[in-house]
Amino acid sequence: MRSQPAIDASVRFAIRRVVLVGVALLVSVGVAGPSPAYAQVVQAPTTTAQALRPSLPRPTGEDRVGVVPLHLVDRSRPDPWVPAQRVRELMVSLWYPARPSHDRPLAPWLPPAAWARFEQDSGLRPGVLRMPLTHGRVDAPVDRQPGGQPVVLYSPGLGGNRDSGTVLVEQLVSLGYMWW
Secondary structure, X not given: OOOOOOOOHHHHHHHHHHHHHHHHHHHHOOOOOOHHHHHHHHHOOOOHXXXXXXXXXXXXXXXXXXXXXXXXXXOOOOOOOOOOOOOEEEEEEEEEEEOOXXXXXXXXXXXXXXHHHHHHHHOOOOOOEOOOEEEEEEOOOEXXXXXXXXXXXXXXXXXXXXXXXXXXXXXXXXXOOEEO
């Protein structure tokens, strides 16, 4: 039986490092290599087959990562932020420690429409980069632990999207936490 890790100073440092790496990935769009090579890639005409795929940092914990995207609908009330919307809708992702499941696909970092918006907001032409994949396997079987697992509830707020903390989420899940 594996006990849940305590968050000590070294783990907090590791989490900060993972968050900083994630922010750096978002800022730099994760293209490896020196700046001139990046400039050449962005300026060169490309097709989807030639596009580079940035990667997210690999989680350092022992647990594998599973993820389930959920579209939640509450038809009993309107959306409090968009009064014209007659139902309350939320997109959430449940991240959890998973059993090995290489037959399950890796989850994309963003939904296709969000990736298109990310390209547009970043000034990238469509197809220059391919969407990064997470380390989470979609609908992977849960790795049940005796005594349960700690749960973290997270909302980016302030107009952020649910995928902005993916690197942090994967790191904590790899250490045995569930993330909702």
